[in-house]
Amino acid sequence: MLWADWFTVTGVPLTALGVVLTYREAARARTASEAVLEAEREIAIKQTLIVVSRLHRLAEQLDDAVMGRDASWTNRVLTAWRVEAGYLLGLLSLHEGLSTELSKRLSRSAQLAGVASLALVDRSTGGSFPIPAKARQAIQEACQQLATWSGTSAGRVDVAQIERGGAG
Amino acid sequence: MSGSTGKLGRLASELIAATQQGRVSWQPTDLEDSFLCSLPGGTGAVTITRNSSHSMLEYFRMDVLNPSGTVIDTASSGVDLFTTGDLPNPLLSELHDLARRDALNVDSLLDSMLDELGGGGGS
Numbered sequence: 182m183l184w185a186d187w188f189t190v191t192g193v194p195l196t197a198l199g200v201v202l203t204y205r206e207a208a209r210a211r212t213a214s215e216a217v218l219e220a221e222r223e224i225a226i227k228q229t230l231i232v233v234s235r236l237h238r239l240a241e242q243l244d245d246a247v248m249g250r251d252a253s254w255t256n257r258v259l260t261a262w263r264v265e266a267g268y269l270l271g272l273l274s275l276h277e278g279l280s281t282e283l284s285k286r287l288s289r290s291a292q293l294a295g296v297a298s299l300a301l302v303d304r305s306t307g308g309s310f311p312i313p314a315k316a317r318q319a320i321q322e323a324c325q326q327l328a329t330w331s332g333t334s335a336g337r338v339d340v341a342q343i344e345r346g347g348a349g
Numbered sequence: 350m351s352g353s354t355g356k357l358g359r360l361a362s363e364l365i366a367a368t369q370q371g372r373v374s375w376q377p378t379d380l381e382d383s384f385l386c387s388l389p390g391g392t393g394a395v396t397i398t399r400n401s402s403h404s405m406l407e408y409f410r411m412d413v414l415n416p417s418g419t420v421i422d423t424a425s426s427g428v429d430l431f432t433t434g435d436l437p438n439p440l441l442s443e444l445h446d447l448a449r450r451d452a453l454n455v456d457s458l459l460d461s462m463l464d465e466l467g468g469g470g471g472s
Contacts, residue, residue, distance in 0.1 A: 263418045263419070264417075267416070288394075292385060292396075297379040300379045313379045
């Protein structure tokens with residue numbers, strides 16, 4: 182056997198070792214990237230829960246504004262609802278798509294709120310305070326859906342934190 | 350007819366067909382004589398409104414809304430007594446009529462009334 186053949190013989194196990202090490206590195210990198218994605222998802226859920234609480238508060242304010250028959254305040258609350266709902270729809274579209282039941286209800290509430298605002302502006306030409314009944318109903322339905330969804334999402338965050346040893 | 354108006358005309362025609370086939374549904378809004386259709390894929394919504402309060406002529410307005418309720422495009426069949434709008438009046442008038450019937454459940458209500466009176470339902 183020539184000395185060059187010894188290189189070939191020892192090269193085979195070295196190559197195999199290299200493949201194993203590369204595979205282990207790749208697996209470790211994949212786990213790290215999955216952890217980053219999971220952390221991003223948790224941050225998004227926490228952001229979402231903050232917006233959800235603002236939406237619930239706006240729904241309460243809408244009731245107050247309507248009961249006070251305050252057209253200007255009602256219009257401001259409806260506009261704020263649309264803005265917050267639009268922000269939440271953007272967050273949801275990143276992770277769950279826009280065709281979920283929550284997104285549909287949220288979107289419909291924002292659209293009916295937009296039309297209700299037009300009705301309030303139309304009132305400037307005269308007439309009594311137009312109660313935004315359809316928008317209000319759609320907002321209440323969206324709030325119910327949000328309550329269920331946020332409970333599930335908060336649970337998901339808690340479970341993820343428990344799995345990581347209660348960090349965060 | 351501009352590109353956008355052409356697309357709005359097509360949208361109105363498609364909505365007429367989709368409403369007749371029961372593929373989309375309409376609901377009343379807080380604006381008088383205005384009905385909203387949320388598109389199934391979550392891409393947005395369309396409202397169709399009959400406007401007869403500020404003019405001697407009745408005309409119709411179609412608004413296209415994005416998912417968060419902002420009006421992103423509008424077409425109407427008239428502005429006042431002397432001007433005509435972007436889309437023909439019969440097109441938007443037909444869409445409004447179909448939307449109203451669907452949102453207010455007119456046909457099933459009439460069927461129930463006919464059944465109650467013993468005359469039998471019909472389409």
